[in-house]
Amino acid sequence: xxxxxxxxxxxxxxxxxxxxxxxxxxxxxxxxxxxxxxxxxxxxxxxxxxxxxxxxxxxxxxxxxxxxxxxxxxxxxxxxxxxxxxxxxxxxxxxxxxxxxxxxxxxxxxxxxxxxxxxxxxxxxxxxxxxxxxxxxxxxxxxxx
Amino acid sequence: xxxxxxxxxxxxxxxxxxxxxxxxxxxxxxxxxxxxxxxxxxxxxxxxxxxxxxxxxxxxxxxxxxxxxxxxxxxxxxxxxxxxxxxxxxxxxxxxxxxxxxxxxxxxxxxxxxxxxxxxxxxxxxxxxxxxxxxxxxxxxxxxxxxxxxxxxxxxxxxxxxxxxxxxxxxxxxxxxxxxxxxxxxxxxxxxxxxxxxxxxxxxxxxxxxxxxxxxxxxxxxxxxxxxxxxxxxxxxxxxxxxxxxxxxxxxxxxxxxxxxxxxxxxxxxxxxxxxxx
Numbered sequence: 032x033x034x035x036x037x038x039x040x041x042x043x044x045x046x047x048x049x050x051x052x053x054x055x056x057x058x059x060x061x062x063x064x065x066x067x068x069x070x071x072x073x074x075x076x077x078x079x080x081x082x083x084x085x086x087x088x089x090x091x092x093x094x095x096x097x098x099x100x101x102x103x104x105x106x107x108x109x110x111x112x113x114x115x116x117x118x119x120x121x122x123x124x125x126x127x128x129x130x131x132x133x134x135x136x137x138x139x140x141x142x143x144x145x146x147x148x149x150x151x152x153x154x155x156x157x158x159x160x161x162x163x164x165x166x167x168x169x170x171x172x173x174x175x176x
Numbered sequence: 177x178x179x180x181x182x183x184x185x186x187x188x189x190x191x192x193x194x195x196x197x198x199x200x201x202x203x204x205x206x207x208x209x210x211x212x213x214x215x216x217x218x219x220x221x222x223x224x225x226x227x228x229x230x231x232x233x234x235x236x237x238x239x240x241x242x243x244x245x246x247x248x249x250x251x252x253x254x255x256x257x258x259x260x261x262x263x264x265x266x267x268x269x270x271x272x273x274x275x276x277x278x279x280x281x282x283x284x285x286x287x288x289x290x291x292x293x294x295x296x297x298x299x300x301x302x303x304x305x306x307x308x309x310x311x312x313x314x315x316x317x318x319x320x321x322x323x324x325x326x327x328x329x330x331x332x333x334x335x336x337x338x339x340x341x342x343x344x345x346x347x348x349x350x351x352x353x354x355x356x357x358x359x360x361x362x363x364x365x366x367x368x369x370x371x372x373x374x375x376x377x378x379x380x381x382x383x384x385x386x387x388x389x390x391x392x393x394x395x396x397x398x399x400x401x402x403x404x405x406x407x408x409x410x411x412x413x414x415x416x417x418x419x420x421x422x423x424x425x426x427x428x429x430x431x432x433x434x435x436x437x438x439x440x441x442x443x444x445x446x447x448x449x450x451x452x453x454x
Contacts, residue, residue, distance in 0.1 A: 045374070046378070049340050050377065054385075056340075
């Protein structure tokens, strides 16, 4: 009933819907068109997560998908094992790559060969797409949305 | 009201030069009015006295000839010229209504893959040497036909209707055109009454996404359909508001008009009652 009155007195013009749908579809089009950006984002993402857990870097998958009202980043990052000091964040990150500790060799309880996709909501400022003009468009779209 | 953030005409057009300008009319999506735009802008340009050649690059689906009303006079086509079976001069059809306008028709029975990209570029070069403007009617899509159509051009007109599908495809095409071509936008088939009621994307909505210098705005009006039925492009009609919009676009291309494109006015009750085209 309330919905009916809402729609009657304050109908959202279809052009507003069109604008919103275009904003989303273009955001995901541009992300899909910029593999280099996705690649470097994936690289950084893996680097951050590797501080806490051992991940299977070769089998990581980062994609963007348009969902109902937003573009979502789907990251599927298989975890090989925990790092010993995973409880507390490492103090000043050591400059060279910390020595990689082998995943617990036999303990099946620790190893997680398959992980659930981690759904990260669309960041406020999407990663830089290939063309500069595009970036402006994408950023402003996200900012106003 | 209709001010846009970007300068509608960023750079003054180059001064008259021995070599003509090659402009490709493209859109990505089909059915948004590329051919109608090419025909009308071409006629309006030629009516200013400029020497204009229209090239139909839509090999296999040729239509520019019929929109112009010249279909009965086409004897040779693009591939005849490219393959050396016809002289370029023999293949160019002149328009009796506007003597400085010529048409090079596409081949109807061949395919886009039959056109060699380098040879097509060479053909556009030859045409540029003998006229002021070469307008290339690009096929829909982004495959080889599109690549052929843009290769010889250094300017592009992107035609887009106020629809989500057309804007998305235009956005893709703008990305493919890259920085080599200078690109301008024509928003086609605008219905001001629908925009006012929030039922259609406005020119500003479209260009908030495409961010192109605006070359013109064409109304969605019955006159365009009627003129196409007859093979008499509406830019030949001195009394038509839409015809005038095309003539303004031509003047913006030549550089003699620097006004900001305005949205067409809404058809009044009396226009609808007596708007007399059949």
